Amino acid sequence: MLWCGTVTQQTAHKNTMVICVLGRYLLKSSLCSRSWCRKSSLYSAGHGFQPEEIREKLRAYPGGAVDLLTQGDTGLAVLTVNNPSRMNAFSGAMMVELEERVSQLESWTQGKGLIVRGAAGTFCSGADLNAVRAMSNPQDGMKMCMFMQDALTRLQRLPLVSVALVEGRALGGGSELSTACDFRLMAPDSVIQFVHKHMGLVPGWGGAARLVRLVGDRHALRLLGGALKVDPELGLRIGLADGVLEEGAPQDGDEGVALRQAEEWLSRYTKGPAEVIRAAKRVVSSGRELPLTEALRAEKEVFGTVWGGEANLRALAGKTKHK
Numbered sequence: 001m002l003w004c005g006t007v008t009q010q011t012a013h014k015n016t017m018v019i020c021v022l023g024r025y026l027l028k029s030s031l032c033s034r035s036w037c038r039k040s041s042l043y044s045a046g047h048g049f050q051p052e053e054i055r056e057k058l059r060a061y062p063g064g065a066v067d068l069l070t071q072g073d074t075g076l077a078v079l080t081v082n083n084p085s086r087m088n089a090f091s092g093a094m095m096v097e098l099e100e101r102v103s104q105l106e107s108w109t110q111g112k113g114l115i116v117r118g119a120a121g122t123f124c125s126g127a128d129l130n131a132v133r134a135m136s137n138p139q140d141g142m143k144m145c146m147f148m149q150d151a152l153t154r155l156q157r158l159p160l161v162s163v164a165l166v167e168g169r170a171l172g173g174g175s176e177l178s179t180a181c182d183f184r185l186m187a188p189d190s191v192i193q194f195v196h197k198h199m200g201l202v203p204g205w206g207g208a209a210r211l212v213r214l215v216g217d218r219h220a221l222r223l224l225g226g227a228l229k230v231d232p233e234l235g236l237r238i239g240l241a242d243g244v245l246e247e248g249a250p251q252d253g254d255e256g257v258a259l260r261q262a263e264e265w266l267s268r269y270t271k272g273p274a275e276v277i278r279a280a281k282r283v284v285s286s287g288r289e290l291p292l293t294e295a296l297r298a299e300k301e302v303f304g305t306v307w308g309g310e311a312n313l314r315a316l317a318g319k320t321k322h323k
């Protein structure tokens, strides 16, 4: 048996632990190197997808920021679309920053949960129309489409439980951003609206493909064809929304209260060892995206990373009844 790391005089039980840790390490290192969850892009050069060329083009449209705050103690991160003078519309530079933040989160191995929100009490009003006008030729549009589809697919595939905190409006690409999160929490007066039809468009950031999987084809067709305003009541009814925030406490200002409510809500589903929460998201992601046989095989691989792991062995050594 090849040993790595220090082996001290261990009881048989603890030696088992060392073997499991080693085995799991070898398995985990193969997990994402072979399977679909690694940071592979949706598109390749064959599709005309040249990421660096697209980043340069997008950076020509500056303004706003995409901020990321990671909390080591809770394992929760907050990603803020920050362009309040434009109702948090995505400038080209912000699209590049979004991808950079997703890359940071892909490397955050202790992360368990992610809240995606907008600054100044509103979510996001989609692509910056000034950038849209400047990139209105088909070639540039397709490049922006591939870039944002890739970034949002990678966001959705993060091994973190993610929730979109929708306050104010989520319009166009903003509504698509909300669908790239596992859950959507809506403020009482908020609206999610796929306004693309009014722009002579359809979703181009992956929002249509995800919307069909979230609410079904018929509701998706109603939301796109009718550019319907989805308020919290309708959102809950069709399964687009997963919860509604309570009215904010006036003395705090909605922003602080809404974020704290979202953190409290998310912590219900991220309490526990990071490796277990991340494994739970991984098996759900493979079940969500892969055909059954492949999903089962992916589940087996993820199961192998936690079976006999520290959390599993600790649980076995502790009480057996769980309320």
Ligand SMILES: CCCC(=O)SCCNC(=O)CCNC(=O)[C@H](O)C(C)(C)COP(=O)(O)OP(=O)(O)OC[C@H]1O[C@@H](n2cnc3c(N)ncnc32)[C@H](O)[C@@H]1OP(=O)(O)O
Pocket (backbone or CB within 6 Å): 085, 086, 087, 089, 125, 126, 127, 128, 129, 130, 132, 169, 171, 172, 173, 174, 195, 196, 199, 201, 202, 203, 204, 205
């Ligand atoms: C594949 C993705 C495709 C897309 O996302 S296309 C873009 C889809 N989004 C939209 O069409 C939303 C356009 N904006 C609006 O409808 C309204 O601004 C909105 C969000 C309902 C807010 O309306 P109001 O509350 O009346 O505020 P307002 O219109 O005066 O906006 C305040 C300032 O924000 C600006 N703004 C809002 N949305 C923007 C956008 N997407 N791109 C660029 N600028 C945008 C708006 O121009 C205004 O600026 P200013 O004060 O006039 O300088």
